[in-house]
């Protein structure tokens with residue numbers, strides 16, 4: 363939970379980065395998101411040297427060779443073999459959700475630091491195993507959340523730190539796709555991903571809003587999930603056509619509410635497919651002001667007038683700021699022992715909320731979060 367000024371922390375880290383020292387990182391899972399990690403390491407994180415790639419498929423491994431120049435002997439089909447032969451300093455885990463826990467635990471047991479893509483794991487139990495392994499080994503474990511590092515969230519956190527919102531009472535999460543079921547990977551498989559839009563895209567807005575709220579303890583969840591479209595041979599025209607509807611077992615729509623120990627509430631709406639307009643946003647409501655993330659706007663009272671404050675400039679667009687910040691923060695944490703902004707505990711708390719909504723949906727009533 364970063365309460366101090368984000369930009370101040372960022373500047374001090376950038377200044378602290380020493381020259382010449384490299385973190386030897388192995389990528390586990392060389393598919394879609396690994397490409398963003400690779401280009402970020404190469405362009406923005408010179409302190410990291412990519413020393414190995416692991417994937418069960420040949421095509422992603424070939425791309426690590428042809429696109430990113432890794433030698434054949436640095437490519438592996440099994441992370442256990444790679445850990446033994448390469449002995450990297452750290453692993454960056456970019457596999458589907460059901461393959462997050464095991465490689466992180468194995469890597470920590472081998473003395474490696476670990477970054478794991480979002481969501482942290484399939485469920486909170488797995489997150490606890492990962493945290494325990496990292497703590498036993500004394501290594502850094504970070505979760506690849508990046509919406510907290512957007513220019514918009516950074517401005518909102520500065521506003522919060524300056525007391526602009528007063529006490530935060532309520533957050534509203536939207537991660538709504540009218541028709542946007544992923545047609546690659548295993549995103550439609552509950553057994554391999556743990557869930558659908560809630561765990562896949564809702565998690566982004568949930569973690570950013572949770573960070574803005576100051577990370578209160580979640581104590582109860584209530585919600586429901588529905589599957590009615592992704593598992594049918596729909597003929598409706600849409601951009602992401604061609605998902606595997608026969609193996610689709612995740613929810614199309616998840617709606618829920620989290621209650622926190624300070625009385626605050628987070629309301630969550632997420633969908634891969636629902637008859638609603640696309641919307642990706644979080645809104646925060648406090649005693650003195652509120653805000654919306656996209657477009658970034660602060661709502662407050664000024665001179666006895668209700669005003670909306672719109673930033674005139676937040677930062678360069680398309681500058682890869684969030685990925686750069688998330689990977690740099692972890693790499694610097696591993697190299698120099700600096701504090702992680704997105705730790706395993708952040709991942710665990712977010713996962714408890716996701717688990718809570720799914721458990722409540724199954725139970726048909728509000729459930730406690732412990």
Ligand SMILES: NC(=O)c1ccc[n+]([C@@H]2O[C@H](COP(=O)([O-])OP(=O)(O)OC[C@H]3O[C@@H](n4cnc5c(N)ncnc54)[C@H](O)[C@@H]3O)[C@@H](O)[C@H]2O)c1
Pocket residue numbers: 390391392393394395396416417418419422439441456457458459461479480481506508546547548562
């Ligand atoms: N931060 C973000 O914005 C963002 C965006 C997309 C995906 N993700 C996350 O990244 C993860 C991967 O998503 P993706 O879109 O890259 O999926 P993907 O299917 O494109 O890539 C996953 C890769 O992992 C490989 N893999 C599967 N099992 C493996 C194993 N046992 N050992 C080694 N490799 C294995 C697959 O062959 C594939 O190449 C997911 O957890 C997803 O939630 C994050």
